[in-house]
Amino acid sequence: MTVYLDHAAGSPLRCEAAAAMQEWITGAFGNPSGGHHVARRARAAVDESRDRVAEFLGVQPGGVVFTSGGTEADNLAVLGPLLAGRRGAVVVSAVEHPAVLEAARASGREVRVAAVGPDGRVEAEQLRKVVDKDVAVVSVQLANHETGVVQDIPGLAARVRKWAPGAVFHTDAVQGAPWLPLPEATAGADLVTISAHKLGGPQGAGALGIRGAVEVAPVIRGGGQEGERRSGTHNVAAIVGLAAAVGSLDLSCATAVAARRDRLWTAISGSLEGAVRTGAGSPLVPGHLHLRIPGADSESMVFLLDEAGVCASAGAACASGAAEPSPVLLAMGVDKSEAGCALRLTLGPSTTDADVDAAAAAVVAAALTLQED
Amino acid sequence: MKVLVAMSGGVDSSVAAALALAGGHSVVGATMKLWGGPADRGCCSVSDVDDARRVAQQLGIAHHVFNFSADFERHVVEPYVADHAAGATPNPCIECNRHVKFDSFLRRALRLGFDAVATGHHARVVRDPDGSWSLRRGADAAKDQSYVLHMLGQEQLARVLLPVGEMTKAEVRAEAARLGLRTAAKADSQDVCFISSAAGRAAFLAERMALHPGRVVDRAGRTLGEVEAVELVTVGQRRGLGAAAGRYAVEVDVARRTVTAGTADELMVSSVPVGPPAWVAGAPDPAEDLEVQTSAHGTPVPARWHPAPGSAPGGVAGRVLTASPIRRVAPGQSVVLYRGDRVVGGAVAAPA
Numbered sequence: 001m002t003v004y005l006d007h008a009a010g011s012p013l014r015c016e017a018a019a020a021m022q023e024w025i026t027g028a029f030g031n032p033s034g035g036h037h038v039a040r041r042a043r044a045a046v047d048e049s050r051d052r053v054a055e056f057l058g059v060q061p062g063g064v065v066f067t068s069g070g071t072e073a074d075n076l077a078v079l080g081p082l083l084a085g086r087r088g089a090v091v092v093s094a095v096e097h098p099a100v101l102e103a104a105r106a107s108g109r110e111v112r113v114a115a116v117g118p119d120g121r122v123e124a125e126q127l128r129k130v131v132d133k134d135v136a137v138v139s140v141q142l143a144n145h146e147t148g149v150v151q152d153i154p155g156l157a158a159r160v161r162k163w164a165p166g167a168v169f170h171t172d173a174v175q176g177a178p179w180l181p182l183p184e185a186t187a188g189a190d191l192v193t194i195s196a197h198k199l200g201g202p203q204g205a206g207a208l209g210i211r212g213a214v215e216v217a218p219v220i221r222g223g224g225q226e227g228e229r230r231s232g233t234h235n236v237a238a239i240v241g242l243a244a245a246v247g248s249l250d251l252s253c254a255t256a257v258a259a260r261r262d263r264l265w266t267a268i269s270g271s272l273e274g275a276v277r278t279g280a281g282s283p284l285v286p287g288h289l290h291l292r293i294p295g296a297d298s299e300s301m302v303f304l305l306d307e308a309g310v311c312a313s314a315g316a317a318c319a320s321g322a323a324e325p326s327p328v329l330l331a332m333g334v335d336k337s338e339a340g341c342a343l344r345l346t347l348g349p350s351t352t353d354a355d356v357d358a359a360a361a362a363v364v365a366a367a368l369t370l371q372e373d
Numbered sequence: 374m375k376v377l378v379a380m381s382g383g384v385d386s387s388v389a390a391a392l393a394l395a396g397g398h399s400v401v402g403a404t405m406k407l408w409g410g411p412a413d414r415g416c417c418s419v420s421d422v423d424d425a426r427r428v429a430q431q432l433g434i435a436h437h438v439f440n441f442s443a444d445f446e447r448h449v450v451e452p453y454v455a456d457h458a459a460g461a462t463p464n465p466c467i468e469c470n471r472h473v474k475f476d477s478f479l480r481r482a483l484r485l486g487f488d489a490v491a492t493g494h495h496a497r498v499v500r501d502p503d504g505s506w507s508l509r510r511g512a513d514a515a516k517d518q519s520y521v522l523h524m525l526g527q528e529q530l531a532r533v534l535l536p537v538g539e540m541t542k543a544e545v546r547a548e549a550a551r552l553g554l555r556t557a558a559k560a561d562s563q564d565v566c567f568i569s570s571a572a573g574r575a576a577f578l579a580e581r582m583a584l585h586p587g588r589v590v591d592r593a594g595r596t597l598g599e600v601e602a603v604e605l606v607t608v609g610q611r612r613g614l615g616a617a618a619g620r621y622a623v624e625v626d627v628a629r630r631t632v633t634a635g636t637a638d639e640l641m642v643s644s645v646p647v648g649p650p651a652w653v654a655g656a657p658d659p660a661e662d663l664e665v666q667t668s669a670h671g672t673p674v675p676a677r678w679h680p681a682p683g684s685a686p687g688g689v690a691g692r693v694l695t696a697s698p699i700r701r702v703a704p705g706q707s708v709v710l711y712r713g714d715r716v717v718g719g720a721v722a723a724p725a
Contacts, residue, residue: 300485303485322438323440324440370484
C-alpha cells in the first residue's frame, strides 16, 4: 500500500501532460531554433505552450521564460534584474525557499531579510523596515514550501511599489500555483516563478513570468534563446508537458482537498495530545498540513510512516538527505527542539478519503510508538 | 531479526550489510550525518552517503540518512576541543562510538522497532556459555578494532552485530568484489573524519579555541626551547620540541604553558592513572593478570587493574599497573584491558 502525501515535493504527472508529451518523446523531435519544417513544428509546440503558460501566469506570451525548473527561475528572478544593471540591495522574506535565499546570498549585494510573525506571515511593517529606495529586488513567496502559509502578494507588492518605486517585485509561486489563480493571487508582482512537477507536469521544466517591461539579463548565457534571457535548446517535451498541466489544472478541487486536509488534522489532533498545527490561523494552500508532534522527531516519523506505506516529509533536508532543523520554523520563532519534530503531509488532487484515513491512523500509531520511550 | 546497518559508505559496512542480509535478517541501511563542516571523507561527506545509498540499492534494501550532527557536535567535537584546551589528546572515534553510534543511533534503532544494529567494525561479539556477551578481537589482527569498541557493555552487545569481525580485510574486499559492490576497492578511512587533511588539526582547533605558545623545560625547570602551541603537544611526542630535540614530551601543563621534555627513560612508567572505567562484564579482580593496550594498534603488555580506594582526587578512578615499564599514555587516550582476545574494559587516561 502506498499513501502518497508528499505532493509539495513532487506530484504525479497528470494524464493530460503525459499524453501531450508522448508525441515529443517517441515521435516528433527537432531543435526549435532551426530553419526547416521539422524545427518549425517544434517551434510551434513551444509557442503554443508559451501562450497557455502566459495565460496561466497572467503575463504576455513574450513575458514567459521557460527554464529547467523553479530553482532556475528563482535564480533568474533574483539575479537577472541585477545583471541587467539594476542597483541596490536584495530583500527576501525570512522563509523563502533556498533557491531564492542562496541566489540572493550569491548576488554580492546587501541582503536584507524581512521577518515573519509566529503565523508565518510577512507583515507590511516588517517589510517596511527593510525596503527603501536603495532596494533593487524584493522577493516574497506566494506560499511556503514547508508550512503552506500564503502571503498577501498583491498587498505587499503595492506597498513596495510605493516605498521603492524602482524595485522589482518577485514572487516564488511554486507552491501556490497548483491551488491559486495566479493573475489575482500574484497581482502586482513583476516576476512570478512556477515549476511544472509541483502541479502535475514533468520534472525539469519551469517558467519565470515577467510582467510589463522589467529587464532581466540571463544567468545562463549562450545562443540567446528565450528572448536572450535564457540560453539553451528548449526541452520541448517538458515544456509541452508544463503547458498541458497548467491547462488542465482544476482549481475548483481546492475546497474538497482542503476539507480532506482538515479532516486529516482533526483525526490526528484528536488522538495526539500536544500536536500543534503550524500556521493554524493563517491562510494556507489546500494541500499542506504541517504539524509538530512533541516526542516524535521528524526522521523517526518519516521512517515509521514509510514502513507503514505513507510518504511524508520532515520539511527541510540537506543535500545528503538528513533532516535539518527547519530555517522556516526557526524564523517563525519555533524553538529548535520543537522544529525537530516537524512533519509535512501534503495532499494532491488525487488524494482520496481512504488515503486520509490510512495516513491519520499511521501518523497516530507512529507518534505513539515514539512517545512511549 | 530486524537489523539496522550503520553504513558509512566504506567497504566494511557495505559487506556487513550484505552479510546481515545473507544471514536471513530483515535489513535496512542508515547513514549517519555527523558533521556539517568541511571534511575529506569519513562518515560525513555527501559522496560517502552516495556510496552507501548505491550499495543499499545494489543489495535491494532501503537506505535512510539520519542526522546526528547535534549529538556529534555535543559529544565528540566540543569535548575534542575542550580536551585539547586542557592539554589532553582525545580519541574522537572512541567518543563517537560511546555516545553516538552505540548510544544515540542504537537507541534510535530500537525505538524504530529494530532488534539490533550492525556495523562494519573488525571485532567479534560472542555469546558465552553462561549467557553473557563478550567482545573479542577481530579475526584480522592488523585491522582489529576491539580497542575503539571497549566501552560496549552487556546491554549494547546484546543488540550489536559485527558481521565482518570473523573475516580478514582481504576477505572483506574479496566478498565485496564478488558481490560487485562499488566500495570493494575504496580506500580505508584515515584520521579524524571531521578534520580535513588540507586544513589539519592545528587550523581546526585554532578556529575554536585559543592556542598559546609555551616553553619547553627540563625536569629541573630550565628552559630548553619553545613551542608554538602548548595545546597541540602530545605526551610522548618527539617532533617540534626545538632545542630539546631528541627528547620526548613527558608532561604538558597548559596552565603554566610548559612542556616538560625528558629522556626516553623518563618517558617510561609502570602506572597509568585513568578516569571512570567502562567494563564489558564487570570489573576484573585486581589480582588477575591481564594485558593492556594503550593505542588502537599498540602491542598489549601484561598488566593489572588497581581501583582507586574510595574517592580519589582529580577524577582518577584507578590505575593500570604494568608488569614492566611502558611509554607514558597521553591524557585523553584510551587504555584498554584484555583477557586474551577478550576485551575486559577500558578507561580514558588521566593526567599523571
